Amino acid sequence: MSDDALVIEGLAAGYGELTVLRDVSLTLRPGELTLVGGPNGAGKSTLLRALLGAIPASAGSALLGGEDLLALDMRARLARGLSIVPEGRGLFPSLTVRDNLRVALRAGRAGRRDAQERVDAVVAALPIVGERMDDRVGSLSGGQQQMVAVGRALLMRPRVLLLDEPSIGLAPIVWRHVLKLCRELADEGRIVLLVEQRVLEALDTSDRCAVLQQGRIVHSAAVGDRRAVEQLLESYFASGSAAA
Numbered sequence: 692m693s694d695d696a697l698v699i700e701g702l703a704a705g706y707g708e709l710t711v712l713r714d715v716s717l718t719l720r721p722g723e724l725t726l727v728g729g730p731n732g733a734g735k736s737t738l739l740r741a742l743l744g745a746i747p748a749s750a751g752s753a754l755l756g757g758e759d760l761l762a763l764d765m766r767a768r769l770a771r772g773l774s775i776v777p778e779g780r781g782l783f784p785s786l787t788v789r790d791n792l793r794v795a796l797r798a799g800r801a802g803r804r805d806a807q808e809r810v811d812a813v814v815a816a817l818p819i820v821g822e823r824m825d826d827r828v829g830s831l832s833g834g835q836q837q838m839v840a841v842g843r844a845l846l847m848r849p850r851v852l853l854l855d856e857p858s859i860g861l862a863p864i865v866w867r868h869v870l871k872l873c874r875e876l877a878d879e880g881r882i883v884l885l886v887e888q889r890v891l892e893a894l895d896t897s898d899r900c901a902v903l904q905q906g907r908i909v910h911s912a913a914v915g916d917r918r919a920v921e922q923l924l925e926s927y928f929a930s931g932s933a934a935a
């Protein structure tokens with residue numbers, strides 16, 4: 692197994708007395724796009740929050756290059772290369788695209804020259820971000836806002852990119868565009884973890900897929916293993932998860 696993988700074992704996490712995730716184990720590899728599907732309330736966002744350090748884990752480990760992320764605070768995890776595109780995007784709608792990126796760069800403590808290089812790289816990857824740089828985020832379409840949210844995450848040059856239901860509010864054609872972008876980001880050697888309810892459209896773009904139900908991984912399969920994927924989809928639909 693690659694030393695650069697993110698190896699999650701026996702992860703448990705929740706909110707106060709409420710345990711949401713139980714015994715979650717997943718291996719996320721560089722160059723791979725891993726899709727975790729599951730119904731509303733299954734714990735998908737909770738998984739990302741626990742990996743990022745926004746909530747504490749009560750058990751388990753998450754080794755990145757052999758180092759346990761769960762022992763680090765959120766700032767240290769960000770410094771190790773974790774970055775998130777949060778559910779709802781988390782942008783400031785009344786600020787311009789440029790100012791949204793500036794806020795992120797300041798939070799990431801990028802120096803001025805370094806900051807410009809990072810912005811240039813984002814614009815090269817996502818030309819729409821450059822085209823709308825001086826527009827207020829609130830005036831952009833949902834798809835364009837999603838590109839800004841992805842661009843903001845890319846500013847941190849992530850080694851591990853976490854995306855929380857980026858399909859929400861997107862037309863199918865825009866969603867497919869976001870998926871293609873996720874594929875490219877994985878192909879560049881990143882670890883990409885996408886949590887989604889709309890798993891069917893995302894499946895063929897992914898390398899691995901897992902189903903989360905009531906805080907547990909109930910199935911996982913390499914997407915190339917069609918038989919395993921069929922079983923996984925059967926369990927997914929039997930659980931009453933959203934279809935598309």
Ligand SMILES: Nc1ncnc2c1ncn2[C@@H]1O[C@H](COP(=O)(O)OP(=O)(O)OP(=O)(O)O)[C@@H](O)[C@H]1O
Nearest residue numbers: 706709711729730731732733734735736737738888
């Ligand atoms: N801040 C919180 N405080 C307490 N409970 C929470 C909090 N956030 C989520 N939960 C609970 O944790 C469980 C899992 O929620 P989570 O948001 O992780 O699910 P999800 O799979 O991402 O669902 P969705 O698709 O609806 O976002 C739910 O029962 C939810 O009510």
